[in-house]
Amino acid sequence: MKKILSIHQKPEWTAYVKNALHYDFYHTWYYHSLDSSGVAILFVFEENEDYIAFPLLRRQIPNSEFFDFTSVYGYAGPISNKNFRDLDDGLMERFKTSFLEFLAAGKNVTVFSRLHPFFDQQFLMEKFSGIHSNGKTVAIDLTTTIETQRAGYRKSVKEKIRRLRKKEYEVHLSTDLNDAKIFAKIYAENMRRIGARENYLFDEAYFVNLLTADEFDTKLFLVFKDNHAISGAIVVCTNEIMQVHLLATLDAYLFDSPAKLLTDEITVIGRKLGYKYFNLGGGVNFKEDKLFGWKKGFSDLCYEFNSWRYIANDDLYNSLVIEKSLDLDSTVDFFPLYRISEVAS
Structure with missing residues (x-):
């Protein structure tokens, strides 16, 4: 079952975080409530007693009807009531399917999330493409x-x-x-x-x-x-x-x-x-x-510190990059590339 919790659902958000096997303050409702750079959501996929919860910030892409997701400042990524090494493979596959359906239904182009170096999140994120090495902590x-x-x-x-x-x-x-x-x-x-x-x-x-x-x-x-x-x-x-x-x-x-x-x-x-x-x-x-x-x-x-850089819609992503007069083959370490001018300005 899929749930999308908003920042207005503090008790539910807090319960999923507190019941996770591993979490950090970056995952909490309170820390997300301090961030005004996007609209905070907690994507939850659960089956029986097991669940995966993924906190993100949704942002509108300027001058468009489309959106993308990013994470709060710090080490975030998905959390679960079990170690990701021990989660049922079928559950993780179904999480992937549900999350991709969610992205497609909401006109979402990309997802960027910093992952937590102490947790085993890569066992889940490897179901997708887009794990990027960011060095070490x-x-x-x-x-x-x-x-x-x-x-x-x-x-x-x-x-x-x-x-x-x-x-x-x-x-x-x-x-x-x-x-x-x-x-x-x-x-x-x-x-x-x-x-x-x-x-x-x-x-x-x-x-x-x-x-x-x-x-x-x-x-x-x-x-x-x-x-x-x-x-x-x-x-x-x-x-x-x-x-x-x-x-x-x-x-x-x-x-x-x-x-x-x-x-x-x-x-x-x-x-x-x-x-x-x-x-x-x-x-x-x-x-x-x-x-x-x-x-x-x-x-x-x-x-090892990794980030997840996922393109949900390749055609839209490419058009947004080209619209900014940027090179699709650029080796600049920035994602999503179409937002690089926001940092430079």
Whole structure:
């Protein structure tokens, strides 16, 4: 049986997420309610006690009567009450048929979804075409001892953390919602420095909403120097996983790299709270760049990160790309290609 839940059906959405074997805060109703870039839906296919649920954002394609789907910022993709490795193959095939019928009936051209590196979603998505390798994410294993973890740090990371402690940088786990305003200012300065796109310019209310959400546990860590907060991170904790959602440092303190001490201290607290993994994420656009190398300084534990890029209607897709005077054979790593000008503008 197929269901399409809207963002107005919070209890039903939340029940499917909570009953999933594996899920992250990116799948929750609350996180989707914060995203205004599209109309959030939860596509559900279920048979007896088993189900597959797929959260997506539906967007109208400008100057057309057609639509496409994307995922929220972060690691999303489908979830189920069972590991995808163990799901009945027939159920997955019938999910595929139902989902494709849904796409065809709604004038939908493409689907883009970031997949979760810790889950086995590829066992389902391989039923379709369009799995795309986006590189790797870096994680720290919190089930080891802190001594084993730190022994795996790059030498330069160990030395930098030692110097930061000597300079009396301190990391605090905030319990005051008013500190969201402090982090918002640090984050805004960081975004201006790197020239971030508008959809990454979150305001204070966004951080307050995350910190007060009841479907996951959001923590605000701040680094202080001389009693002033100069760096911080929003870390979201769901089930066994801690995720760095957002991290920022004031320009004047970038040289000291206080985020290295911050990362180390988060793992100390994470262990005490019983989490098993601290996911640091990947590089910019998930490339193995300088940021990825920075994260690798803490751990060699990497997970494959994939996205799903599916064309539901080839003819429409091609016409939309040509309409934008773009090359159908372009090797630019962007999907769907007909939306690339929206990012460039």
